[in-house]
Amino acid sequence: MGTATSSMAAKFAFFPPNPPSYNITVNEASGKMRFSDVNYQRDNVDVLKLSTKRGNEIVAMYVKNPSASLTVLYSHGNAADIGQMYHIFTELSVHLNVNLMGYDYSGYGQSSGKPSEQDTYADIEAANKCLEEMYGIKQEDTILYGQSVGSGPALELAIRLPHLRAVILHSPILSGLRVMYPVKRTLWFDIYKNIDKIPLVDCPVLVIHGTEDEVVNFSHGKQLWELCKEKYEPLWLKGGNHCDLELYPEYLRHLRKFISAIEKLQRPRDAPDLKPKDQTEQASNNVTEQSKEKSRPSIDYREKGRPSFGHREKSRLSTDSRDKARASIDKREKSRKSIDRSFKARNSTDHSERARNSFDRLGDMVRSVGLCNVDCLKQTAAEV
Known part of the structure; x- marks a missing residue:
């Protein structure tokens, strides 16, 4: 039973698109790599090949945003590769005002090797190392984004980065086995034991999940959020399924709100205290x-x-000056609240049109590539 269940969990976890959605070509003059099967490619995107400690060579893409102060390291879900995610990544970089690195797991896209839990841990480690060494991105300025099965490598890296800025979990799983069976305790052959790792994460965590998710039940996201040390206001998208959350206007709006809050939060580099x-x-x-x-x-x-x-x-x-000090503090507090309201109003006005357009573009992208993270789950479970 244990062997069969472990095999099923492994089958659940990895569904690389076959064939890959992209190929890689090299410009002879510049030596710069690019995706040959992606339309409307941008000059601010670097295509990279990174070596992992497990001997594989994975493909990554880095979207540069010159005005960004934060960088998102995005671990995508199943049945997708970064060729399909290209335009979503570039749009998120623009509308969240962040640098963004996405990468393909071993065995996905044009990455070598075969996918496994341990390989995905080595893959995200290689991507993060590239951010640090090639682009000078510190963990204090890094946000890890894990979508569905990508929540596994994202949380594994998060517990090893003590000064990480934040984590975003998008339709996350409690563990591989818990997606298929309502087990009450962690078993040794399970994979991506996120339920045991989330309490160890010291930075703010945003959880996004659809209430009608038919693949990874909404209870997974809710329980992970409840176990967080540093909870940020979650986004429970009413009626949202597993593969359509980007279609909701609230998705991008809430992400922008989260990024703005994280930018304002000046965290000491030598302490985990992340309260505002x-x-x-x-x-x-x-x-x-x-x-x-x-x-x-x-x-x-x-x-x-x-x-x-x-x-x-x-x-x-004196007594009089204390009264004035109290009045001054009250005045400053009202002023600060007024400034915050003014900023939010101005930000909403400045970006409303762009946000509306970005919702439409993201929606078109999601529909066009048919992204789904574990579409084959129920069929796989029935076969084993």
Whole structure:
């Protein structure tokens, strides 16, 4: 039973498109590689071949965005390769304002070897190493994106990067075996044991899942989100299935909101504390106030928020000045909220047309390539 189940799990995990959707050609003059079967190729895309520690050579593509401060490392789902994902990757780079690297697992597309769980771990490690060494991208500026089966290698790498900026899980799985059987505990022959890894991730995690997913039940995404240390507002797409989430306007809108929040979150490089600045200061103040006079909460808050200025003015604060300080803090808070609302409104106005167009383009892309991550799952389970 164990051998048969393990074999089934392996069959579930890997469905590389056959034949691959692309070939690679080399420009004789520049020596630059490109995909020969992709229309409307862009000059800001590098096509790469990377060696893995397991002896395979995988194909990757890197989309450069000169105004980006963050980089997404995208692990795609099943029944797809980066030739099919090319236009989706380039659109996400533009509308999320990020650099983006996508890669093919061993045995997918024009990558050598045969796909296996351990090979996908080596594949994403090679892609991340390329980001660091070739493009100078630090883990503090990296977001891992795992779609369906891609959630496996994404979480495996996430638990080994202590200063990773964030993780996005798109229709993720609890584990390979749990997609097919409602097992209550992790078995040794299972693959992609995400349920055991997600509590070890120290950075913010966004989970996206369709409520009507017929391949990977919605409960997988929901349980993974509940187990996160640093939960970000999830996106549960009502009526969404396994392969159509990009068609929903909320998909791109929520991703943009998440990226914006992560950009504003200045995380210390030597500590895993990822609370927003206001929450961190408030928590510190709550502890401090227990040992200070109750009549001076506003002064304590001001001194915590602006230590150098607070120390100089501390000796000159009187009852009247404390009242003014409190009023000033309230005014700053209202001003900050006003600025935030203004920024959101302006951002919405500036990007509404682009967002609407991007939804249409992404929808057309998804429909055109017929992306599905594990379409053959039920048939495979019946055959074994």
